[in-house]
C-alpha cells in the first residue's frame with residue numbers, strides 16, 4: 001500500500017531554521033474522487049523521540065517526571081507539567097536512547113525496556129514519531145537524583161506515584177500530558193490488571 005502516487009510535492013520553503021526547521025510545502029493531492037487539489041501545509045520537522053514509564057508490579061507504583069513546559073504555559077496551563085520521561089533520539093536507537101534519557105531524567109538505571117507502541121503525537125503539524133516503552137524498576141536501580149541536564153535548562157522533579165493515584169490524576173486533570181496518559185492506560189490494561 002502506498003499513497004505516494006497520490007502526492008506530488010511542488011515546492012518546499014524553509015520558513016525558519018533555528019532549533020528545528022519549520023517548512024511550508026506546496027503539494028498536489030489526488031482526492032478520493034480522482035481530482036488533483038493543490039494544498040499548502042506547514043510542518044515543524046522535529047526529530048523522533050522516545051518515552052518510558054517505569055513501573056513496579058509489587059508496589060503498584062510508577063515513575064513520572066514534572067517540569068516546566070513553555071508551550072503549555074503559553075496556552076494557559078499555570079503549573080509544572082507531569083509527564084512520562086522522554087527525550088529526542090539524536091539519531092540513536094530508541095531503546096538505547098530511552099535508557100540514557102530515563103537515567104538522566106529520573107535517576108533510575110533501567111534493565112530491560114519493553115517497546116509497546118509508536119505514535120505520531122500531532123500528525124497534522126509535527127513530523128515527530130514517538131516510541132513508547134515500559135520498564136520494570138526496583139528501588140535499588142536508583143543511581144542518582146535524576147533531574148535532567150541543568151546546562152540545557154532542564155530542572156526536572158521525579159515523582160513516584162501509585163498507579164491508582166496516577167489514574168485518578170488523569171480523570172481529574174492533574175495529568176494532562178498525552179504520552180503519560182497513554183503509558184498509564186497501557187500499564188493499567190496490561191500490567192496492573
Ligand SMILES: Nc1nc2c(ncn2[C@@H]2O[C@H](COP(=O)(O)OP(=O)(O)O[C@H]3O[C@H](CO)[C@@H](O)[C@H](O)[C@@H]3O)[C@@H](O)[C@H]2O)c(=O)[nH]1
Nearest residue numbers: 019046048049050086087088089101128130152153154179
Ligand atoms: N535552545 C533551545 N533548546 C531547546 C529547544 N527545544 C528543546 N531544547 C533543548 O533540547 C532539550 C531536549 O530535551 P529532551 O529531554 O531530549 O526532549 P524533551 O524536551 O523531553 O522533548 C520530548 O518530549 C516533548 C514533550 O512531549 C515533545 O514535545 C518533544 O518533541 C520530545 O518528544 C531540552 O532540554 C532543551 O535543552 C529550543 O527551541 N531551543
Ligand SMILES: [Mg+2]
Nearest residue numbers: 085086087105
Ligand atoms: Mg525530556
